[in-house]
Structure formats: C-alpha cells, structure tokens
Amino acid sequence: MKGIIFTEFLDMAEEKFGLGVxxxxxxxxxxxxxxxYSSVGNYPHEEMLAxxxxxxxxxxxxxKELIRAFGHRLFQVFLDGHxxxxxxxxxxxxxxxxVETVIHADVRKIYPDAVLPDFDCFWISDNVLVMDYSSPRPMADLAQAxxxxxxKHFGVDVKMERSNGPTNDAHSARFTLTRVR
Incomplete structure (x- = not known):
C-alpha cells in the first residue's frame, strides 16, 4: 500500500486525537x-489495519466511522493534489x-509498483452506474467513503446502495449509484 495512505491516516489521527494517540x-x-512511513514508500496493508x-x-x-472520516480526508488530499x-x-x-480507466490508469503510469483496487464500472441506464470493487486489501469501507x-463534492443527488461482492467480505463490494432526478 502506498505510503501516502499511511501518512495521511496518521496526520488525520494526530489532528483529531493528538500526538499521544x-x-x-x-x-x-x-x-x-x-x-x-514515507509518503512515497510501499508498506504492508496489514499495518494500516492494525x-x-x-x-x-x-x-x-x-x-467504520474512522475509515469513513479518513476517506473524506483522503478525497480532499486527492482533490488538492490532483x-x-x-x-x-x-x-x-x-x-x-x-476511476479505473482514467485515474487508476494515470496512477499506474506514475507508480508502476502500486497495487490499486479494481473498479469494474458499467451503466445500467443513463442514471444508474454500478461499480464493482475488488482488492487484495479489505478496504471496501474506504472505497465507500x-x-x-x-x-457530495459534485452536489448532485445520488442514492448509493452497497451489496456484497463475490468474496462476501471487505475485499469486494458492489456499489449501485442512482442519480435522482
């Protein structure tokens, strides 16, 4: 897992809970x-989970609440930096x-050693997108966040439903996103 994930997580933890924690x-x-951790290093995801x-x-x-808060912070980091x-x-x-075809494709060019989650996206209709998440790391909650x-960033009313993916654990999930009109 890329070090930036670790450094941002620790920065969030320090801001919210203090250096002692x-x-x-x-x-x-x-x-x-x-x-x-260094932001450019690679580290075992098990350390993040621990x-x-x-x-x-x-x-x-x-x-779940901690991961959700971290996801919100991480989005801002991505927004500011990319x-x-x-x-x-x-x-x-x-x-x-x-996400997969544009963003992850670019990330893989910059960091060829990055092991990113996969998002298989397909449209059911003009207003319904399905995102199938799979990863060697159990981080579906972070993907959801x-x-x-x-x-929220785009300010469009979208309903999200999450269901289990093929592994029936946090390594996979299906997100069905419906634009509300």
Missing part, C-alpha cells in the same frame, strides 16, 4: 516498520465511472 498506535509490536484497530480501541469510535482529474467533471457518476464524498 498516534505514538501509541505506531508503537505496536506488529508493525515491521516501527511505525515510520493501526485502525488500535485507534478504534484508543478513541472508542467504530472502525486537480486535473476533476477538471471538466460536473457529475459524480461520470467522474466515478472513470471515497464514493460518498465524491457524490
């Missing part, structure tokens, strides 16, 4: 890195339908 969650004996679990215990907020992906987009469904904040 961050020091405790980065001091877990299971972290092979010793809790030290820190999320530890943070949840520290602050007594559910993992504005070109958003230029010309006025509709969340059109934007989201290009990023989709939610994308919808």
């Amino acid at each position: 961050v020091n405790r969650i980065t001091s877990l004996p299971s972290l092979s890195t010793g809790g030290s 820190m999320i679990d530890a943070l949840q215990k520290e602050v007594d907020i559910s993992q 504005q070109s992906f958003f230029v010309g987009s006025t509709d969340p469904l059109d934007f989201l339908s290009g 990023l989709i939610e904040v994308s919808i």
Whole structure:
C-alpha cells in the first residue's frame, strides 16, 4: 500500500486525537516498520489495519466511522493534489465511472509498483452506474467513503446502495449509484 495512505491516516489521527494517540498506535509490536512511513514508500496493508484497530480501541469510535472520516480526508488530499482529474467533471457518476480507466490508469503510469483496487464500472441506464470493487486489501469501507464524498463534492443527488461482492467480505463490494432526478 502506498505510503501516502499511511501518512495521511496518521496526520488525520494526530489532528483529531493528538500526538499521544498516534505514538501509541505506531508503537505496536506488529508493525515491521516501527511505525515510520514515507509518503512515497510501499508498506504492508496489514499495518494500516492494525493501526485502525488500535485507534478504534484508543478513541472508542467504530472502525467504520474512522475509515469513513479518513476517506473524506483522503478525497480532499486527492482533490488538492490532483486537480486535473476533476477538471471538466460536473457529475459524480461520470467522474466515478472513470476511476479505473482514467485515474487508476494515470496512477499506474506514475507508480508502476502500486497495487490499486479494481473498479469494474458499467451503466445500467443513463442514471444508474454500478461499480464493482475488488482488492487484495479489505478496504471496501474506504472505497465507500471515497464514493460518498465524491457524490457530495459534485452536489448532485445520488442514492448509493452497497451489496456484497463475490468474496462476501471487505475485499469486494458492489456499489449501485442512482442519480435522482
């Protein structure tokens, strides 16, 4: 997993809960890195999951809520750092339908070693987009949060339904997005 995900997560944790909490969650004996991350490095996703679990215990907020808050922050980081992906987009469904073919394709050019989740997107009608998420990492909740904040960013009324993917766990999910008119 790219280091920027780790550094942004730790920045969020410090801003919301303080340096003491961050020091405790980065001091877990299971972290092979010793809790030290660079935004350009690659790290085992298991370390992120361990820190999320530890943070949840520290602050007594559910993992889903923490991941959702992180997804909202991460979207802003992507928006600030990669504005070109958003230029010309006025509709969340059109934007989201290009996550795999436009955004992830560009990310893979810049970071050929990046292991990104896959989004198989297809239209059921002009107003319904299906996004099938799959990943070697169990981060469907993060994908959902990023989709939610994308919808909010564009200010278009979209209903989202999430159902289990083929693995029936957080490694896959189906998001059905319906533009409300």
